[in-house]
């Protein structure tokens with residue numbers, strides 16, 4: 001089991017009195033190379049769950065084992081290292097660095113790894129080539145279409161060959177055709193690298209491409225008949 | 229597990245590559261330019277103040293060193309500020325003499341006093357030993373020439389002890405309007421004690437003093453004022469009811485010990501006493517054998533003089549040496565330095581608050597980016613050091629501009645300060661490398677202090693929080 005969540009809870013404390021429970025006891029495991037789709041109504045806690053998986057936030061209760069180690073024992077600095085080495089992110093709104101060119105955006109995660117600069121640049125250009133944007137390397141995000149920006153984001157997420165790809169509605173801002181292209185790209189590259197995918201989506205056609213669909217409602221996982 | 233194990237093994241605190249980041253840093257420094265420049269204004273002013281004041285003070289020290297060397301070596305001066313009541317009859321006589329001299333300045337009043345006063349012959353004891361008051365009135369309670377002889381015996385560690393009498397007199401020249409000038413009655417060795425050099429003609433000789441000769445030595449400016457540009461030696465000026473032959477012109481010397489030698493008229497002390505009618509010594513110049521002797525004399529002199537003059541008050545006398553002068557100037561310079569450094573510290577402090585503000589703005593504007601950075605692997609320390617570097621660089625920019633301004637200001641400031649430090653006309657600022665290191669160092673400190681809080685705010689952001697921020 002590569003990723004294992006058990007009894008994960010996340011409560012947002014707005015003030016002394018007001019607490020918003022976003023996750024209420026989530027149990028979830030993801031195998032190596034597995035593609036899991038998270039579906040559920042808006043506000044059910046998909047993004048929150050992905051944040052926990054990506055070590056971008058800390059659960060209020062429960063245990064999260066990543067790559068065989070309990071993340072509660074991992075310091076903030078080591079969490080940053082784990083994000084850098086094991087996890088890739090794709091967001092609905094691309095989240096590219098607006099003031100950097102495409103290839104520098106792709107290279108950015110590599111700057112946190114100890115590699116020579118030449119290797120970094122070569123790796124970044126290869127990743128950009130893999131998403132079919134080698135000719136747009138020197139363009140800024142504002143000079144690219146939404147679909148192209150998301151391709152750059154895919155290249156950036158996978159440039160480190162992560163074990164776990166976290167994608168939060170990656171096709172949400174795109175038309176269905178472009179969305180499908182991006183999805184196939186992600187599936188192809190992740191398959192090549194043996195990367196597990198956890199993807200939140202509202203689009204059932206996207207979800208159907210996944211190996212497993214996990215339905216969520218009101219901060220919990222809905223037991224599905226299909227998966228027993 | 230393997231990855232985490234490796235992370236723990238290597239344990240790098242910084243994950244960021246600074247070469248890549250520096251590019252981003254310089255680009256970020258160009259954001260909100262106007263506000264950034266305004267916020268570093270205080271740093272610019274503070275640094276300029278530090279640099280210029282240090283350079284001015286250093287220049288002043290150097291100038292003072294040169295000045296004191298010019299003054300003469302191991303000099304101790306005793307000054308009697310008390311002006312005795314001149315008996316009424318003498319006062320009247322003095323007035324009439326002076327008035328007369330002014331009125332008759334152009335008409336060749338009097339003859340050059342060439343008479344040899346038998347009373348004033350040189351004596352084996354030294355050139356003053358044979359002197360007495362002559363026709364001058366004896367006023368009690370003041371230093372007289374006899375006391376000089378006594379002090380000379382008492383202070384054998386002084387190579388020279390020379391008396392001076394000062395008198396304000398109307399001075400005139402043929403055909404010119406008379407004006408007030410300070411006239412000094414002195415001795416030949418008075419030149420050696422103060423390192424006065426003659427540019428033209430000669431200084432006083434022992435025989436001038438012995439015979440109460442009506443001769444005078446002029447400072448350069450005085451000579452020019454009295455006699456114009458041409459040859460002055462051998463010509464006559466008129467003062468104190470008599471005609472005086474100019475025997476020498478001093479080299480330019482400037483202001484020393486509070487008076488300007490270039491505007492001085494020096495006559496034999498005996499001639500002065502004779503003309504004013506009062507035998508009084510206003511000041512004594514001691515040339516000590518060495519530095520140590522100077523300090524001994526400086527401390528024992530007053531007691532000795534008080535013993536000579538019972539009934540006089542110590543407050544009337546002032547004794548000072550070169551060291552005192554140096555100290556006094558150092559004091560002035562130090563005060564100036566402390567003052568400007570206070571101003572500098574204050575403006576640095578105020579600008580620190582401004583820089584903290586701009587850094588908080590910078591962190592807020594880049595919150596979303598910080599989220600992205602953290603998502604791809606930036607540690608808290610990476611973010612912290614990035615924003616600290618930004619604030620330090622912002623401050624250093626201010627420091628650099630401040631140094632430029634300070635170098636320009638220093639030249640003007642010396643003029644300003646010089647006018648408040650007596651006797652030293654003006655000097656060049658001196659810049660030592662330490663000053664630049666010091667001022668840039670304090671700039672860096674301000675950058676760190678004002679940047680640390682915003683940087684911590686940025687570093688502690690939870691990645692999700694930062695990513696949600698738009």
Ligand SMILES: Nc1ncnc2c1ncn2[C@@H]1O[C@H](COP(=O)(O)OP(=O)(O)OP(=O)(O)O)[C@@H](O)[C@H]1O
Nearest residue numbers: 012014020021022041042043044045046047048049
């Ligand atoms: N920072 C926060 N502070 C307070 N409440 C939050 C915060 N983030 C999320 N929530 C709450 O947690 C719950 C889950 O939110 P989450 O964003 O995970 O939903 P989601 O399933 O991703 O929704 P969507 O499909 O619209 O993206 C919501 O009720 C939301 O209001």
Ligand SMILES: [Mg+2]
Nearest residue numbers: 046047048168
């Ligand atoms: Mg969401």
